[in-house]
Amino acid sequence: MSKEKSSNNKKISLAEVARAAGVSKMTASRVLRDQGGFSESTRQKVMAEVERLGYLPNRMATAFAAGESSPFIGVSIPDLRNEAFAQILEGIDHKLGTFGHQTVLGLSRHLPEEEEKWIEKILSWQPAGLILTGRVHSPRAITMLKNAAIPVVEMWDLNSSPLDMCVGLNHFDSGYQMGRFLIEKGHRKLGYVGTDHGVANAAQSRWKGFAKAVQDGGGEVCDHHCLNDVPDFYPGYYGTEQLLNAHPGVQAIFFQNDNMAVGGYEFCEGHGLRIPDDIGIVGWGALPVLSVFRKKLTTVKVRHVRLGQLAAEKLLSTLHGSAVQPVSDVGYLTVPGATA
């Protein structure tokens, strides 16, 4: 509460508690940490003043004094509209919270320069570690991370030579698998609808994997990338419209994720296309919307929450001094449905 309104208009320090209780700071400190070396009567005096004054310990000072690291773990995420990242963040935060750490959020809006600015700021506030999304970071960011000497986990995209540690899945492969799947269904003219932030990211890897599979299978790929938009329902809708206008005769479309796929599905069905007879629709991610969608969508299942938990676990193990496997693959599962 703001100062004007609260009963205590300044923070109470341990020294004030100690003075009020008629003991030294050190004795008060020992009582509060229940570390022994004090009498019962002293304990009561100190605790009575703690209660009366509403003392709240300042752990920042403690950590500062002891040379400990802070409880803060910086977590950089491109955006939260994307349910995949929201789920990953839930997994991370839950695991970190269980071990007494605090999640400090950084939303990069898919821009490496935003991530760089955030990394510089957060590093100056002494986080114990960082979790970043993806494998692409600005050169200056990489230098700063090297100097910071704290553990870093790159998650989402698998990276065989990470800065430090990595948890993710092979997006290229998952795209390639889906491309093969559609080729084997007999399709040859295939589309892709996604977003584009001018940056190499995991979605782009999926698209490249997909394109490679289609080319390897003798097919043709047409793509439409919505510039600087979020991969959600509506971009899926208008992206499909633009793709089909530019490339009539596409037999199936692979979408960046399930929300976009649902948007594309709605566009197709709303314009008289039968699915999957006239056009196939394929998503990615197994997002919540699929649980009630009227047709079982062909998609790729990813355990987002688990991915977040694993990223947090790797960081926590390192912080607590355990040896850690630097790279973990959480995998994916291609799930054939009724839409392709």
Place this chain on the structure above:
Amino acid sequence: MSKEKSSNNKKISLAEVARAAGVSKMTASRVLRDQGGFSESTRQKVMAEVERLGYLPNRMATAFAAGESSPFIGVSIPDLRNEAFAQILEGIDHKLGTFGHQTVLGLSRHLPEEEEKWIEKILSWQPAGLILTGRVHSPRAITMLKNAAIPVVEMWDLNSSPLDMCVGLNHFDSGYQMGRFLIEKGHRKLGYVGTDHGVANAAQSRWKGFAKAVQDGGGEVCDHHCLNDVPDFYPGYYGTEQLLNAHPGVQAIFFQNDNMAVGGYEFCEGHGLRIPDDIGIVGWGALPVLSVFRKKLTTVKVRHVRLGQLAAEKLLSTLHGSAVQPVSDVGYLTVPGATA
């Protein structure tokens, strides 16, 4: 990166830079802050060592020394699967980041005791302020907040006598409006489908407002609450099934939010009910899924991102010493569609 791998295996302090440059800590500090009072040759010596040693300033020590508050703002959110909260958090983080603050996340999973535990932890790490969701907090949490003497914004649910400051909308009224809307359409047997975490929250206010309007209009209300589930597509689906099994003949259903409404819509349509002729479907929140939904859903539009921004602005203004209106109403808009 972890210590074993990085070039510098410990953090470089200002004192080390100063020693290497052959000056005092204070001179190095002045150079780094470009605060004047040093010669060009000294500047070059210091900056050369900063570069060579990879020095990163420790702002925590600075803040500590200057008696400043930390940049950390604690933000407590029930869950991130709910897109409304994800959008609010984006609004908060973007605004806070613009002003050099850092968002520290706390996910309460709709449990006041989780919120209490998180508040205790975060307060001991000296945040500059807090943003909490809703108006219900545990008594101990309230005491701790009073003692902390930092600004607190309660957001989401409007609260005429907040702990400190408040930004939100009148959920009860928005539910009441929707109840009247359905009564005026001529419906009398009305349903509600939502979730229940055993806590008085904003969704419960909407439900109470809705029930009051229906009763005032001479109607009958039937409800189904999914226990401890997230208000997403699938709970909307199965909640509708359970409601309709228990109460056949319901003429329209008000859902806790749009995602649940879409789940309910899918259930109804999948079971041969025509919408809105056999049953009306009404959502809340104007969530992204509506942009492509095949029928225009009757809903309530809420500016979630704006709400988050306003909450952050209130906190920032208080922190920078400006006078602030303690309570702001961001309002809502009932949007009639084609589903009721």
Place this chain on the structure above:
DNA sequence: AACCATTGCGTTACCCGTAACGTAGTCTTA
């Protein structure tokens, strides 16, 4: 009764920066 261990505290130094103040040397100016 002298000795020693234990108990229960206090004192000092330190963590990493910055504010406030001190000071030696240079430059003006009357």
Place this chain on the structure above:
DNA sequence: TAAGACTACGTTACGGGTAACGCAATGGTT
């Protein structure tokens, strides 16, 4: 040429805790 202003630093103290150490009083042992 001496007083005063200015430049370019250094020194000290401080913030909120804790580690390490010191020490007086108490109790038990021989």
